[in-house]
Amino acid sequence: MILIIAVMVALTIAFAASVLAPRLSERRIAFERSPDHPAAFGYKMAWLAVRSRDTAAVIEELGLLSAQPCNWRSGIGSVYDNRLGNDHIFVSPPVNGWTFVVGLALPYPVGRTFVDKCTPLLERLGRRFVEVQYFFAYPPIDLFAWARLLEGRVVRAFAITDTGIVWNKGRTTKEERALGLKLFDFRGIKGRKGDAGGEIILYPTEEHVLHLAQRWSLDPTELEDIDMAGHGLGYIALAPPTWRAERMRKAG
Template structure:
């Protein structure tokens, strides 16, 4: 499954690169604006799933900078690009009632020494839209997260990094329980003490995050199989400067949410 996702993402990025490369005007990238069908994503990525058919309303609520029309192929290629992906996000056209916001520029639970900017963003979106979901899967730093906001209330939020658990709000959902521990990889032991061992820590995998996304809304790694009425355009935009990681104030360090 993971190998298939890697192959799909690699192909998506390669195709998008061929589209983007010839369309550079000075320092400005001219994004492809020919409507197309959904492109898959999910591997080493962060995304929001917002229950809304209004792409522009989602972009506006997030405070995105300089949004412009962009198709799926170019948008997903951009957020996976080593340079453009640092500060761009792609807001998709709706798919079965869900609008995706995709990109590593989204706020994420960076650790206890950093201000949590992801939870305030989710709460703000939750005040505007009936349901908001957040997913993050990035194995190189052992960072995995998921959250669900319903009717303005955070019903579940879990995040773990190589520094430990960052979020653990609300009860474990039925969908999480249904996945079972067999979808977790054993990565190591924390706090080992001599031969007696120590606390065992289980880390989720990308497969776990994508499987949960499928049960809560849509698994984005399979979007190429989702039928939509007509090809459409989304928006590509710069992330607001307020999303950039910021070290917490040591004198009053307090996690948001």
């Protein structure tokens, strides 16, 4: 499963890459630095929403490498680009008190045979910032995840893939229940059969993840509609190598 995830993330097709990607050359990548209005994202993407206006502090706590100023257009284009998206992260200027950290290079929840890189990262952020949220929506591999930390405590963390639930911490929140997401805790409906004769399986969708983000903080697909919020420069940076998926070592 983890190999499928890695391959799919590496080959992700950017819905906006052709419009938003930075100018590329053989030797140099030029990231745009002209302040601009927020650009939408969210589909086939992973992101953090950190309740902070201190972009530099977020970058420091994440341990991002080689950060340089970058506007929304170039930053979002980079993380959706087939090549740059493998290891680049865009950190936005604050939008209504939230700083977004966007990119498929973010750690993601995995099964028991792999080291959990996601939870420790969120907990580290939670110790410094009053609220941290995590979202991952990637339909090609049926991977959907969300988490929320308040004052350093994991209130909710949930992730599901085509192999089942891989992350389930805390109680289902009222916002999840309002969207019908409580059903996904059970993974299916016993006694009912699909057209192929198998058990009917209930999956979250990208829309569920985005609606949940809207209820918890902001829907990133609607950022362009927020008048003058988040206008300015963010940063583009490299994800640290320690975020890469790592298989658990067997006890000797």
